[in-house]
Amino acid sequence: MKRMITVTINGEEQELAVEPYRSLLDTLRVEAGLTGSKKGCNVGDCGACTVILDGRPVNSCLVLAAEVDNCDVRTIEGLQHAPDRVHALQDNFMQYGAAQCGFCTPGILIMGKALLDENPDPTEDEIRFALAGNICRCTGYTKIIEAIRHTARQLAEERQGVES
Amino acid sequence: MNASVIDTTAKGAVETEGRDGRGEDDGTIGRSVKRQDLLEKATGHAKFAGDIVLPGMLHGKIKRSDVAHARIRRIDTSKALALPGVKAVLTHENVPRVLHYGSPHPRSASVTRDQYIFDNKVRYWGEGIAAVAAISEEIAEEALDLIEVEYEELPAVFTLDEATAADAPQVHDRGPGGNQVIDPIRVSRGDVDSGFAEADLILEGEFEFGRPTACYMEPNICVSQWDGNDKLTMWSSTQTAFMVRGILAEVLGVPLNRVRVLVDHMGGGFGAKQDLFQHEFLCALLARETRRPVRMEFSRKETFLGGRSRHPGTMYLKQGFRRDGTITARQARITLNTGAYGSHGPGVTTVGTTALTSLYRCNNVDLEGRCIYTNTPIAGAFRGYGVVQVYYGLDIQLDEAAEALGMDPVELKLRNAVREGDLAPSGHPIIGHGLEDCLRRGAEEVNWGPVRQATRNQDGVYRRGWGVGCEMHGSSAYPGIKEQGNATVKMNEDGTVTLLTGAAGLGTGAHTALAQIVAEELGVAFEDVSVVHGDTDIVPWDIGAFASHTTFMVGRAAQQAAADIRQQLLAQAALRLERDAADLAVRRGRIVAVDGSGSSLSVREAVSPTPGIPAAHLIANGTYTPTKSYSFAAHFVEVEVDTETGQIRVLQVVPVHEFGKVIHPVAAAGQIEGGIQQGIGHTLSEDYVVDTSNGRSLNAGFVDYKMPLAMDMPPIRTIMLETAPDPGGPFGAKGIGEDPIIAIGPAIANAVYDAIGVRFHCYPITPERVINALAGTD
Numbered sequence: 004m005k006r007m008i009t010v011t012i013n014g015e016e017q018e019l020a021v022e023p024y025r026s027l028l029d030t031l032r033v034e035a036g037l038t039g040s041k042k043g044c045n046v047g048d049c050g051a052c053t054v055i056l057d058g059r060p061v062n063s064c065l066v067l068a069a070e071v072d073n074c075d076v077r078t079i080e081g082l083q084h085a086p087d088r089v090h091a092l093q094d095n096f097m098q099y100g101a102a103q104c105g106f107c108t109p110g111i112l113i114m115g116k117a118l119l120d121e122n123p124d125p126t127e128d129e130i131r132f133a134l135a136g137n138i139c140r141c142t143g144y145t146k147i148i149e150a151i152r153h154t155a156r157q158l159a160e161e162r163q164g165v166e167s
Numbered sequence: 168m169n170a171s172v173i174d175t176t177a178k179g180a181v182e183t184e185g186r187d188g189r190g191e192d193d194g195t196i197g198r199s200v201k202r203q204d205l206l207e208k209a210t211g212h213a214k215f216a217g218d219i220v221l222p223g224m225l226h227g228k229i230k231r232s233d234v235a236h237a238r239i240r241r242i243d244t245s246k247a248l249a250l251p252g253v254k255a256v257l258t259h260e261n262v263p264r265v266l267h268y269g270s271p272h273p274r275s276a277s278v279t280r281d282q283y284i285f286d287n288k289v290r291y292w293g294e295g296i297a298a299v300a301a302i303s304e305e306i307a308e309e310a311l312d313l314i315e316v317e318y319e320e321l322p323a324v325f326t327l328d329e330a331t332a333a334d335a336p337q338v339h340d341r342g343p344g345g346n347q348v349i350d351p352i353r354v355s356r357g358d359v360d361s362g363f364a365e366a367d368l369i370l371e372g373e374f375e376f377g378r379p380t381a382c383y384m385e386p387n388i389c390v391s392q393w394d395g396n397d398k399l400t401m402w403s404s405t406q407t408a409f410m411v412r413g414i415l416a417e418v419l420g421v422p423l424n425r426v427r428v429l430v431d432h433m434g435g436g437f438g439a440k441q442d443l444f445q446h447e448f449l450c451a452l453l454a455r456e457t458r459r460p461v462r463m464e465f466s467r468k469e470t471f472l473g474g475r476s477r478h479p480g481t482m483y484l485k486q487g488f489r490r491d492g493t494i495t496a497r498q499a500r501i502t503l504n505t506g507a508y509g510s511h512g513p514g515v516t517t518v519g520t521t522a523l524t525s526l527y528r529c530n531n532v533d534l535e536g537r538c539i540y541t542n543t544p545i546a547g548a549f550r551g552y553g554v555v556q557v558y559y560g561l562d563i564q565l566d567e568a569a570e571a572l573g574m575d576p577v578e579l580k581l582r583n584a585v586r587e588g589d590l591a592p593s594g595h596p597i598i599g600h601g602l603e604d605c606l607r608r609g610a611e612e613v614n615w616g617p618v619r620q621a622t623r624n625q626d627g628v629y630r631r632g633w634g635v636g637c638e639m640h641g642s643s644a645y646p647g648i649k650e651q652g653n654a655t656v657k658m659n660e661d662g663t664v665t666l667l668t669g670a671a672g673l674g675t676g677a678h679t680a681l682a683q684i685v686a687e688e689l690g691v692a693f694e695d696v697s698v699v700h701g702d703t704d705i706v707p708w709d710i711g712a713f714a715s716h717t718t719f720m721v722g723r724a725a726q727q728a729a730a731d732i733r734q735q736l737l738a739q740a741a742l743r744l745e746r747d748a749a750d751l752a753v754r755r756g757r758i759v760a761v762d763g764s765g766s767s768l769s770v771r772e773a774v775s776p777t778p779g780i781p782a783a784h785l786i787a788n789g790t791y792t793p794t795k796s797y798s799f800a801a802h803f804v805e806v807e808v809d810t811e812t813g814q815i816r817v818l819q820v821v822p823v824h825e826f827g828k829v830i831h832p833v834a835a836a837g838q839i840e841g842g843i844q845q846g847i848g849h850t851l852s853e854d855y856v857v858d859t860s861n862g863r864s865l866n867a868g869f870v871d872y873k874m875p876l877a878m879d880m881p882p883i884r885t886i887m888l889e890t891a892p893d894p895g896g897p898f899g900a901k902g903i904g905e906d907p908i909i910a911i912g913p914a915i916a917n918a919v920y921d922a923i924g925v926r927f928h929c930y931p932i933t934p935e936r937v938i939n940a941l942a943g944t945d
């Protein structure tokens with residue numbers, strides 16, 4: 004039996020009919036047509052499906068769609084500020100070559116955003132710790148960590164610029 | 168902004184053809200231009216095969232065997248077919264029975280024809296035996312459980328010892344016998360007996376290799392659709408779209424122009440996505456039978472069961488050394504376990520065996536490689552293709568020899584390093600002194616002598632050590648496969664350029680490198696070149712993305728096509744400028760006289776229509792049939808061993824790579840860093856384990872199969888040299904994809920020895936092995 008849920012996805016409220024066993028990941032990908040979140044394992048081991056649920060990063064493959072009724076979900080498609088204006092993290096991932104095949108990238112970008120929201124000036128170890136659940140098999144993480152650190156510095160400078 | 172360094176100082180900058188005397192800063196080669204695929208990837212808009220949704224699409228699932236070796240006595244699908252929502256069920260009884268190659272290089276010596284889509288036998292635990300298409304994944308899963316199978320179990324062999332025993336049960340009825348896939352590969356040069364007689368020191372050792380797997384992040388996936396004209400379109404995550412097309416067409420009995428394979432972005436492959444997998448046939452057949460699109464996606468567990476691992480195996484290695492360190496003889500017996508099917512086994516065995524003729528020069532070699540079937544999951548192609556295994560043992564034995572001879576390992580490796588003019592494994596003379604350059608540069612970078620000295624006489628719980636490992640690897644699969652790279656370049660009437668290539672985009676940035684090569688050759692801006700790829704109906708034929716050859720081989724073809732376009736362009740400009748084309752050149756997007764005289768034209772003006780002259784139609788093909796070139800590396804590694812837990816931590820890596828010409832520094836360094844991650848993995852933790860009592864896979868998932876993640880990865884300081892450019896590659900460039908995964912392994916093993924004085928002749932060097940070894944030696 005499908006049931007209706009109301010969920011705000013990337014700032015837009017939507018009504019979706021979901022099966023009780025349907026994961027949030029499948030709901031986003033199939034019902035909402037947002038295929039940016041990836042399925043690398045479907046059992047919570049890889050982080051490719053990471054989205055921000057009510058302000059906290061989660062593996063969307065482990066969350067049932069029925070649980071997110073009245074919740075706020077942010078996916079990779081909602082990370083950029085405008086169609087032609089990407090988030091500083093996205094820009095730096097491109098600059099630093101922090102994505103190769105790109106399959107882990109949406110999940111890692113979302114995790115990076117969640118980290119910087121909570122801790123605007125993370126150390127290298129804190130970044131590594133935050134990414135502990137995100138598998139990237141292409142990059143060795145070197146450039147991912149450089150990109151996140153650089154973003155943190157950039158955002159800090161922007162904030163200072165605003166203050167002064 | 169970037170920790171990696173390009174060092175061209177060792178022998179000066181490289182002279183390249185095709186630059187038309189333009190200044191250094193004009194070029195796009197060597198600059199980390201904005202990769203054309205990253206915006207889509209960073210915004211979530213990149214389309215992978217799994218993102219394709221078609222109206223009426225069904226979901227396919229594969230039933231896998233729960234025995235390791237058996238004849239299928241009876242298979243009953245009636246209950247599954249009766250389940251509402253199930254549209255088709257396939258078994259060995261209703262699929263075409265065509266014996267086919269597993270790996271898609273049908274006309275090469277690297278592969279063997281030993282697979283059916285489904286056989287009436289199963290040869291390993293987890294092999295597919297039936298497939299279902301249903302209106303949802305859940306119903307398809309449910310239907311799998313309703314399929315009844317009765318097996319007649321057969322005696323099985325799980326280890327190399329069991330498979331090669333005198334009266335071993337045979338996995339296949341084909342091949343030369345004794346569970347061999349092919350006759351042994353034998354390579355001999357000179358005279359090993361006299362070589363050993365000359366030696367002052369003889370070392371011998373047995374090495375054992377685990378079973379790492381590629382673990383690309385995107386599980387295997389394909390979507391199939393037949394149109395009203397009986398033409399198949401397949402979206403698949405494959406490195407070898409044209410090969411998939413070829414084998415599919417052969418097995419399905421349709422001509423090539425009725426099979427179209429599409430692959431846009433793919434979530435990694437690392438070599439292991441170049442077989443034609445069971446699900447690709449099954450997806451096409453289910454779609455044909457149901458007349459509806461069918462999607463078939465592996466679960467993560469299935470990427471282990473139905474995917475391809477590196478070959479586990481053993482090696483016996485014996486070498487003779489003179490007191491001054493010169494190697495006098497080398498003898499090796501390599502045995503690789505290919506699992507239930509040949510896949511790339513013959514190629515891997517050949518490449519691995521012949522690799523031992525080189526790296527460290529030796530005139531007297533006697534090598535034998537064998538490839539053996541067992542009732543275990545299939546081993547196939549994976550980055551480093553046989554070379555990972557043999558150079559692990561070879562380099563460790565050099566380290567042992569250095570100690571026995573009282574020499575520094577860097578000194579010993581330099582003494583024996585392959586040099587300009589030496590015969591490479593492919594039979595070609597080596598170009599340049601790449602390996603020596605890497606060793607010298609790395610030793611200087613890490614301050615080798617003093618840092619090694621600092622690790623003497625440690626007695627704490629944590630002990631540190633430094634090690635060095637070396638490798639060389641060929642770009643292109645020649646001579647095993649006679650390869651061919653193709654490219655088509657078109658110039659549009661506004662002066663922009665389109666490159667058509669069949670090379671797959673695994674995520675390495677290869678398409679960007681190809682666009683850079685075209686821009687450089689043509690003298691236009693990188694931003695003006697776009698790349699079309701991934702559609703077998705449109706782009707020129709391509710052998711596939713593997714063997715570190717895309718930038719090298721397809722790059723050269725693209726360069727040729729671009730050079731042709733440049734000539735056509737100059738002819739057009741000559742018409743408009745009323746000058747001789749030979750006096751003209753393209754510089755920064757403008758056509759100018761070589762001597763600077765007269766007026767100039769923009770590229771756009773030269774090709775767009777003007778009164779009396781129609782728009783130019785410029786199109787050119789390039790085809791390049793390469794032999795082989797070799798890239799080199801030395802990795803310097805510091806480790807720390809916890810002598811209580813046996814845990815090994817890699818503290819830092821300084822990889823020094825020589826690959827002729829760095830086209831895109833960030834992408835190239837990314838290849839190196841990612842390869843090191845996978846190399847640390849197979850050296851310290853990654854091992855896909857099969858229960859040797861029943862053939863079951865024991866760790867087919869990311870929790871139990873342990874890969875190095877963000878917390879485990881050390882800082883990596885990459886150095887890239889351009890000291891041995893290959894005139895066969897575009898602007899001297901050689902391959903880089905496979906090299907980085909090879910040298911890191913022995914570097915770590917040697918560093919562990921430096922730290923705790925224990926030699927490991929195996930990988931992975933797990934904490935358990937460390938603890939046991941320390942207990943045994945204490």
Ligand code: FES
Nearest residue numbers: 045047049050064
């Ligand atoms: S797909 Fe959700 S954690 Fe892997």
Ligand code: FES
Nearest residue numbers: 103104139140141
């Ligand atoms: S970029 Fe391929 S898995 Fe991270």
